[in-house]
Amino acid sequence: MEDIENLLEIADAVLDYDGEQVERLVNRELDAGTPVKQVLDIGLIEPMDDIGEQFSTGEIFVPEMLMAANAMKSGLNVLRPILAENKSEPVGRVVMGSVQGDLHDIGKNLTGMLLEGAGFEVIDLGVDQKPDLFVAAVEEHDPDIVGLSALLTTTMGAMKITTELLREKFPQVKVMVGGAPVTQEFADAIGADGYSEDAPGAAILARKYMDELSA
Numbered sequence: 001m002e003d004i005e006n007l008l009e010i011a012d013a014v015l016d017y018d019g020e021q022v023e024r025l026v027n028r029e030l031d032a033g034t035p036v037k038q039v040l041d042i043g044l045i046e047p048m049d050d051i052g053e054q055f056s057t058g059e060i061f062v063p064e065m066l067m068a069a070n071a072m073k074s075g076l077n078v079l080r081p082i083l084a085e086n087k088s089e090p091v092g093r094v095v096m097g098s099v100q101g102d103l104h105d106i107g108k109n110l111t112g113m114l115l116e117g118a119g120f121e122v123i124d125l126g127v128d129q130k131p132d133l134f135v136a137a138v139e140e141h142d143p144d145i146v147g148l149s150a151l152l153t154t155t156m157g158a159m160k161i162t163t164e165l166l167r168e169k170f171p172q173v174k175v176m177v178g179g180a181p182v183t184q185e186f187a188d189a190i191g192a193d194g195y196s197e198d199a200p201g202a203a204i205l206a207r208k209y210m211d212e213l214s215a
């Protein structure tokens with residue numbers, strides 16, 4: 001119970017847009033031995049849902065949403081080395097990015113960190129990536145998997161175009177999609193190989209693909 005209260009203090013600091021405090025409290029929890037997943041889920045991810053809700057109801061605006069995102073990132077930066085540890089020989093290579101028109105990158109970054117933690121080499125293209133840039137990145141890096149992230153209903157079209165283009169040009173490369181508005185049905189409809197609703201699920205899916213590719 002005390003642990004939960006400590007974790008809610010992190011969430012409060014995100015809601016106060018106080019990155020320094022988030023960083024300090026996340027370090028405190030790690031020193032105390034609190035499981036990283038709890039710090040991530042309760043301390044960092046859950047308050048972003050509150051932020052989204054506050055934005056939807058007009059209580060806050062884009063600058064506040066950005067400040068909350070930056071506060072959350074201060075905490076993610078502390079967790080990054082832990083989430084990405086266990087590295088040895090890469091089990092596979094993933095190119096990933098947020099699709100054209102989409103500037104959201106927190107979920108993508110988190111997915112990238114967990115893929116690194118699962119042993120993958122991750123080439124992160126960043127945000128707002130045109131379909132052609134994904135194609136060029138596949139030609140350059142020869143990945144096993146491409147991961148696409150979209151957070152806006154308006155950028156799901158770019159996800160569709162990118163997936164179709166990748167499917168046509170590189171049938172051997174697995175395309176994995178995710179992001180808040182994306183669903184399994186949408187993934188199936190656009191011809192993606194797979195969908196995961198969260199970052200840990202994406203790492204599990206990517207491992208499954210590598211098993212299939214090496215079978």
Ligand code: B1M
Nearest residue numbers: 052103104105106107147148149152153178179180198199
């Ligand atoms: Co934006 N935004 N935003 N925003 N923003 C949402 C997404 C929104 C739902 C808020 C709301 O209205 N309630 C809404 C979208 C509505 C819709 O389309 N349905 C919205 C809007 C409207 C906008 C703008 C249009 C606002 C405006 O300008 N009027 C604008 C668009 C900018 C653009 O992209 N062109 C905009 C801008 C921004 C900021 C820049 C201010 C900032 C982003 C900062 C950043 O990312 N660097 C921001 C933020 C912070 C949010 C919310 C509040 C939080 C997003 C987030 O980081 N969540 C968001 C509301 C919400 O989601 N609750 C909102 C935490 C993160 C860990 O979750 O990214 O979902 P998420 O990732 C999850 C899963 O989706 C999954 O794994 C993660 C969890 O483990 N996942 C994958 C993600 N990618 C994956 C890939 C995979 C697998 C899983 O495989 C490859």
